[in-house]
Amino acid sequence: MYRTVAQLDSLTSLLAGWFPGYFQRYRLPEDSVEGRPVHALRLRAGTATNRRGVLLIGGTHSRELMNPDALAELAVDMLVSHINGTDITYGGFTMPAATVKTIMESMDLWFVPCINPDGRHYVMTVDDLWRKNRRDNPGTACDGVDLNRNCDFLWGVAQGQTSCSPCSDVYCGPSAFSEPETRNVKHLLDNHRMVTFVDVHSYSELVLWPWGHAPIQSHDPSQRFTGLPTGTCTASIPRGYAEYLDPRDHQRFSTVGATIVDAIGQVRGRSYVSKPSLDLYATTGTFDDYAYSRHIANPALDKTYGFTFETGPWTGDARTSFHPSDPEPIKRDTKAGLLTLMQQSICAVDFIGLKVGSARTGVEVARAIRDRRLAASATGRNLIRRFEEVSPALGAAVATRPRFAKRVGKLLRRLAELADDPGARLTDDDVQQLASVLERVRHRDTDLQSVARDASLATIPHLAGKTLDEAIDLLSQGHAAGTA
Amino acid sequence: MTQGSDSSASRERIELVIELDETRDLDSVEKLDLDRVPDPEGRVRVLVSEDQLRRLQQDGFTVELQQRIRVEALDPSLVYTDDDARAWVESRLEGLPREREAE
Numbered sequence: 001m002y003r004t005v006a007q008l009d010s011l012t013s014l015l016a017g018w019f020p021g022y023f024q025r026y027r028l029p030e031d032s033v034e035g036r037p038v039h040a041l042r043l044r045a046g047t048a049t050n051r052r053g054v055l056l057i058g059g060t061h062s063r064e065l066m067n068p069d070a071l072a073e074l075a076v077d078m079l080v081s082h083i084n085g086t087d088i089t090y091g092g093f094t095m096p097a098a099t100v101k102t103i104m105e106s107m108d109l110w111f112v113p114c115i116n117p118d119g120r121h122y123v124m125t126v127d128d129l130w131r132k133n134r135r136d137n138p139g140t141a142c143d144g145v146d147l148n149r150n151c152d153f154l155w156g157v158a159q160g161q162t163s164c165s166p167c168s169d170v171y172c173g174p175s176a177f178s179e180p181e182t183r184n185v186k187h188l189l190d191n192h193r194m195v196t197f198v199d200v201h202s203y204s205e206l207v208l209w210p211w212g213h214a215p216i217q218s219h220d221p222s223q224r225f226t227g228l229p230t231g232t233c234t235a236s237i238p239r240g241y242a243e244y245l246d247p248r249d250h251q252r253f254s255t256v257g258a259t260i261v262d263a264i265g266q267v268r269g270r271s272y273v274s275k276p277s278l279d280l281y282a283t284t285g286t287f288d289d290y291a292y293s294r295h296i297a298n299p300a301l302d303k304t305y306g307f308t309f310e311t312g313p314w315t316g317d318a319r320t321s322f323h324p325s326d327p328e329p330i331k332r333d334t335k336a337g338l339l340t341l342m343q344q345s346i347c348a349v350d351f352i353g354l355k356v357g358s359a360r361t362g363v364e365v366a367r368a369i370r371d372r373r374l375a376a377s378a379t380g381r382n383l384i385r386r387f388e389e390v391s392p393a394l395g396a397a398v399a400t401r402p403r404f405a406k407r408v409g410k411l412l413r414r415l416a417e418l419a420d421d422p423g424a425r426l427t428d429d430d431v432q433q434l435a436s437v438l439e440r441v442r443h444r445d446t447d448l449q450s451v452a453r454d455a456s457l458a459t460i461p462h463l464a465g466k467t468l469d470e471a472i473d474l475l476s477q478g479h480a481a482g483t484a
Numbered sequence: 485m486t487q488g489s490d491s492s493a494s495r496e497r498i499e500l501v502i503e504l505d506e507t508r509d510l511d512s513v514e515k516l517d518l519d520r521v522p523d524p525e526g527r528v529r530v531l532v533s534e535d536q537l538r539r540l541q542q543d544g545f546t547v548e549l550q551q552r553i554r555v556e557a558l559d560p561s562l563v564y565t566d567d568d569a570r571a572w573v574e575s576r577l578e579g580l581p582r583e584r585e586a587e
Contacts, residue, residue, distance in 0.1 A: 076573065127555050
């Protein structure tokens with residue numbers, strides 16, 4: 001069953017009304033083309049401020065009906081889990097209550113279940129295969145802009161499934177962000193620190209990530225979309241062009257995508273596939289590419305990892321694939337995938353900064369070391385990957401074990417001291433403290449054991465007497481452990 | 485009322501698969517701005533109007549007709565009634581202490 005626009009609005013209104021300690025409901029700055037309000041629902045628990053955000057949107061393409069329902073229901077499931085302290089289970093997939101708690105207490109979860117209410121209403125009352133919004137395109141007999149071609153990312157480049165023709169179902173609109181519905185999403189990205197973004201579509205059972213316009217390459221940073229013309233209304237991307245994707249980000253998209261696919265498979269055995277958007281078909285102006293591209297187009301902006309889900313299988317024809325008579329199993333797959341994406345968005349180090357206020361400077365130092373030093377070498381990136389894999393479990397340990405959080409916080413404070421004084425050297429005690437935390441992890445947390453065993457960490461006993469700079473070099477290269 | 489896109493302006497959509505060959509490749513299909521939908525085997529599956537179908541055939545494309553689909557509202561039996569939608573949320577949140585009643 002599917003909810004009407006009014007029923008979705010009612011659900012988010014009830015949640016915000018009944019549970020104001022968890023939910024805040026925001027009317028976004030612009031109403032839809034036909035004057036309907038568009039709401040965002042922010043879910044959080046705990047009192048920490050200055051959090052990372054995850055933005056989840058649905059209903060972009062009107063006929064892909066099940067995703068707005070799945071998003072709204074996921075918000076309910078998380079609330080119930082947090083209040084009752086119960087695990088969330090979808091079929092064979094379980095997310096422990098402690099992990100849900102960590103997600104909700106470390107981040108802000110922003111849900112916009114239906115960014116395109118006019119389109120959804122039209123699907124339910126006139127045309128069940130309508131895709132776009134309900135813009136009246138002046139001078140034509142055709143309505144609608146494809147909201148997922150309207151973003152300011154190579155806007156108006158008619159590559160693959162993108163068109164400048166108002167009668168096309170993939171019409172990119174008269175200008176980038178010409179539509180109030182897309183501007184609302186931009187508003188959220190502009191005004192909140194979103195580390196992860198996902199636009200939930202149907203169908204095909206895919207987890208997609210950048211890029212959508214060209215193949216990926218990771219060797220030539222000078223080959224970037226910022227050098228390509230926009231608004232050409234032709235397929236103007238040169239043949240043979242490949243878009244640069246930072247190796248660390250490529251690794252992260254691949255790793256997170258694979259983790260999501262695995263989680264969805266646990267629900268009832270569906271085999272989703274994780275891959276770059278281009279593999280579905282070429283596009284420009286999409287939300288996921290735009291969200292990720294922002295920090296490249298404007299280096300002053302924080303990075304947002306952008307994903308697109310294509311939920312649900314092919315059912316034998318397009319109509320029932322877009323809105324099957326029983327969407328419940330697909331919604332459970334989707335919710336498992338979205339929860340996993342949120343889980344993967346936890347940064348344990350950030351979370352420690354929230355929990356142990358005095359460790360915040362150390363968090364900044366750790367982030368800088370990760371982005372500027374470790375990310376520059378293959379060994380360093382491997383260490384980042386291992387850390388990110390266990391970050392959710394580490395976050396849960398921090399959330400549930402205050403003494404452990406304090407010890408990690410102390411390490412971060414010491415890190416800040418070392419960064420502050422380039423001549424300072426790691427002491428035997430520093431090394432012992434670090435080894436002791438890892439030893440604790442190795443013995444108590446099955447989920448964390450892999451990072452504690454990482455070959456790069458075999459360098460730790462050799463760090464005493466080194467400056468922070470030298471220590472990072474050793475970790476990045478794994479020299480002392482012979483792992484280079 | 486203004487019309488929708490080409491394929492919905494008529495009373496019927498046609499779901500079909502376009503066969504590609506050496507002279508009619510993906511680029512030539514993409515230039516037609518059709519409503520392409522995912523296909524389980526990666527073929528070019530589209531939703532088109534009768535006019536678009538005619539143009540495809542005139543241009544020499546080989547198409548495999550899948551089905552004709554009437555342009556109509558979503559089957560009302562697939563939509564929650566207001567009572568059912570409210571009952572769903574009431575049942576999911578049953579027993580949880582509400583911080584306050586909705587206004």
